[in-house]
Amino acid sequence: MAEQDDWEREFDHVWANSAEHKEPSARARMLAARWRENPPDPAPFRADPDPVGPRRSSWVSTAIVIGCVAAVMVLIGFVQLSASY
Template sequence: MAEQDDRQDEFDHAWADSAEYKEPSARARMLAARWKENPPNPAPFRADPDPAGPRRSSWVSTAVVLGCVAAVIVLLGWAQLRSAS
Protein backbone atom coordinates (compact mmCIF):
# COMPACT_ATOMS: atom_id res chain seq x y z
CA MET A 1 0.00 0.00 0.00
CA ALA A 2 2.80 2.40 0.89
CA GLU A 3 4.51 1.62 -2.43
CA GLN A 4 1.39 2.64 -4.34
CA ASP A 5 1.21 5.96 -2.42
CA ASP A 6 4.86 6.67 -3.32
CA ARG A 7 4.11 6.16 -6.99
CA GLN A 8 1.21 8.60 -6.82
CA ASP A 9 3.41 11.22 -5.14
CA GLU A 10 6.03 11.11 -7.91
CA PHE A 11 5.84 13.70 -10.65
CA ASP A 12 4.44 12.29 -13.89
CA HIS A 13 6.64 13.69 -16.70
CA ALA A 14 4.52 12.15 -19.46
CA TRP A 15 1.45 13.90 -18.09
CA ALA A 16 3.29 17.24 -17.86
CA ASP A 17 4.72 16.93 -21.39
CA SER A 18 1.28 16.24 -22.84
CA ALA A 19 -0.14 19.49 -21.46
CA GLU A 20 -1.78 21.73 -24.08
CA TYR A 21 -0.31 24.97 -22.73
CA LYS A 22 3.26 25.28 -21.53
CA GLU A 23 4.25 28.39 -19.65
CA PRO A 24 7.39 30.07 -21.05
CA SER A 25 10.49 30.19 -18.91
CA ALA A 26 11.33 33.25 -16.86
CA ARG A 27 14.11 34.18 -19.30
CA ALA A 28 11.73 33.90 -22.27
CA ARG A 29 9.21 36.14 -20.51
CA MET A 30 11.93 38.68 -19.63
CA LEU A 31 13.24 38.81 -23.20
CA ALA A 32 9.74 39.11 -24.65
CA ALA A 33 9.01 42.06 -22.37
CA ARG A 34 12.34 43.71 -23.20
CA TRP A 35 11.97 43.18 -26.95
CA LYS A 36 8.43 44.57 -26.93
CA GLU A 37 9.85 48.02 -26.07
CA ASN A 38 13.26 47.74 -27.75
CA PRO A 39 13.46 45.03 -30.44
CA PRO A 40 16.92 43.61 -31.18
CA ASN A 41 18.75 44.47 -34.40
CA PRO A 42 18.58 41.81 -37.09
CA ALA A 43 21.70 39.64 -37.26
CA PRO A 44 22.64 36.84 -39.63
CA PHE A 45 22.62 33.31 -38.29
CA ARG A 46 25.77 32.67 -36.20
CA ALA A 47 27.19 36.04 -37.08
CA ASP A 48 30.86 36.63 -36.29
CA PRO A 49 30.83 39.90 -34.30
CA ASP A 50 34.53 40.56 -34.80
CA PRO A 51 35.99 39.08 -37.98
CA ALA A 52 39.56 37.86 -37.69
CA GLY A 53 42.36 39.70 -39.41
CA PRO A 54 44.14 38.38 -42.47
CA ARG A 55 45.30 34.80 -42.09
CA ARG A 56 48.97 34.02 -42.19
CA SER A 57 50.18 31.50 -44.67
CA SER A 58 50.43 27.97 -43.37
CA TRP A 59 54.07 28.05 -44.51
CA VAL A 60 54.83 30.74 -41.94
CA SER A 61 53.41 28.59 -39.15
CA THR A 62 55.31 25.56 -40.39
CA ALA A 63 58.56 27.54 -40.54
CA VAL A 64 58.08 28.79 -36.97
CA VAL A 65 57.43 25.28 -35.64
CA LEU A 66 60.39 23.77 -37.51
CA GLY A 67 62.60 26.63 -36.32
CA CYS A 68 61.65 25.97 -32.70
CA VAL A 69 62.31 22.24 -33.10
CA ALA A 70 65.72 22.95 -34.66
CA ALA A 71 66.58 25.34 -31.82
CA VAL A 72 65.70 22.71 -29.21
CA ILE A 73 67.82 20.08 -31.01
CA VAL A 74 70.80 22.46 -31.18
CA LEU A 75 70.36 23.44 -27.51
CA LEU A 76 70.22 19.79 -26.39
CA GLY A 77 73.27 18.92 -28.51
CA TRP A 78 75.21 21.85 -27.05
CA ALA A 79 74.23 20.83 -23.51
CA GLN A 80 75.34 17.22 -24.15
CA LEU A 81 78.63 18.44 -25.68
CA ARG A 82 79.34 20.59 -22.58
CA SER A 83 78.59 17.75 -20.17
CA ALA A 84 80.86 15.36 -22.10
CA SER A 85 83.87 17.71 -21.83
Protein backbone atom coordinates (compact mmCIF):
# COMPACT_ATOMS: atom_id res chain seq x y z
CA MET A 1 0.00 0.00 0.00
CA ALA A 2 2.87 2.36 0.77
CA GLU A 3 4.30 1.61 -2.66
CA GLN A 4 1.06 2.74 -4.30
CA ASP A 5 1.09 5.98 -2.29
CA ASP A 6 4.65 6.69 -3.47
CA TRP A 7 3.58 6.07 -7.07
CA GLU A 8 0.61 8.45 -6.78
CA ARG A 9 2.73 11.09 -5.06
CA GLU A 10 5.45 10.84 -7.71
CA PHE A 11 3.07 11.26 -10.66
CA ASP A 12 0.53 13.71 -9.21
CA HIS A 13 0.14 15.94 -12.28
CA VAL A 14 -2.65 18.03 -10.78
CA TRP A 15 -0.38 19.00 -7.90
CA ALA A 16 2.55 19.72 -10.24
CA ASN A 17 0.47 21.83 -12.61
CA SER A 18 -0.93 23.89 -9.73
CA ALA A 19 2.53 25.05 -8.66
CA GLU A 20 2.91 28.83 -8.38
CA HIS A 21 6.38 28.93 -9.94
CA LYS A 22 7.30 26.80 -12.95
CA GLU A 23 10.91 26.52 -14.04
CA PRO A 24 11.49 26.95 -17.80
CA SER A 25 12.94 24.11 -19.80
CA ALA A 26 16.67 23.82 -20.47
CA ARG A 27 16.18 24.90 -24.09
CA ALA A 28 14.19 27.96 -23.02
CA ARG A 29 16.92 28.93 -20.55
CA MET A 30 19.62 28.40 -23.20
CA LEU A 31 17.80 30.55 -25.78
CA ALA A 32 17.08 33.28 -23.23
CA ALA A 33 20.78 33.45 -22.31
CA ARG A 34 21.84 33.48 -25.97
CA TRP A 35 19.33 36.15 -26.92
CA ARG A 36 20.30 38.33 -23.97
CA GLU A 37 23.82 38.62 -25.44
CA ASN A 38 22.90 38.53 -29.15
CA PRO A 39 19.21 39.18 -29.87
CA PRO A 40 17.83 37.66 -33.09
CA ASP A 41 16.95 39.86 -36.06
CA PRO A 42 13.24 40.59 -36.37
CA ALA A 43 11.56 38.49 -39.05
CA PRO A 44 7.92 38.28 -40.09
CA PHE A 45 6.11 35.04 -39.35
CA ARG A 46 6.72 32.56 -42.19
CA ALA A 47 8.53 35.09 -44.31
CA ASP A 48 9.06 34.36 -48.00
CA PRO A 49 12.66 33.35 -48.72
CA ASP A 50 12.79 35.40 -51.96
CA PRO A 51 10.62 38.25 -53.13
CA VAL A 52 8.34 37.19 -55.96
CA GLY A 53 8.71 39.00 -59.27
CA PRO A 54 5.83 40.51 -61.18
CA ARG A 55 3.27 38.00 -62.38
CA ARG A 56 2.14 37.60 -65.94
CA SER A 57 -1.52 37.98 -66.70
CA SER A 58 -3.62 34.84 -66.97
CA TRP A 59 -4.15 35.51 -70.70
CA VAL A 60 -0.43 35.33 -71.39
CA SER A 61 -0.16 32.01 -69.56
CA THR A 62 -3.20 30.68 -71.42
CA ALA A 63 -1.75 31.73 -74.78
CA ILE A 64 1.57 30.03 -73.98
CA VAL A 65 -0.18 26.76 -73.06
CA ILE A 66 -2.41 26.80 -76.15
CA GLY A 67 0.60 27.61 -78.34
CA CYS A 68 2.57 24.69 -76.92
CA VAL A 69 -0.35 22.30 -77.44
CA ALA A 70 -0.77 23.52 -81.02
CA ALA A 71 2.97 23.10 -81.71
CA VAL A 72 2.89 19.52 -80.37
CA MET A 73 -0.17 18.73 -82.51
CA VAL A 74 1.55 20.10 -85.63
CA LEU A 75 4.72 18.14 -84.83
CA ILE A 76 2.75 14.90 -84.36
CA GLY A 77 0.87 15.52 -87.63
CA PHE A 78 4.14 16.19 -89.45
CA VAL A 79 5.70 12.98 -88.08
CA GLN A 80 2.67 10.91 -89.10
CA LEU A 81 2.55 12.53 -92.55
CA SER A 82 6.26 11.88 -93.19
CA ALA A 83 5.98 8.29 -91.90
CA SER A 84 3.19 7.48 -94.37
CA TYR A 85 5.38 8.39 -97.38
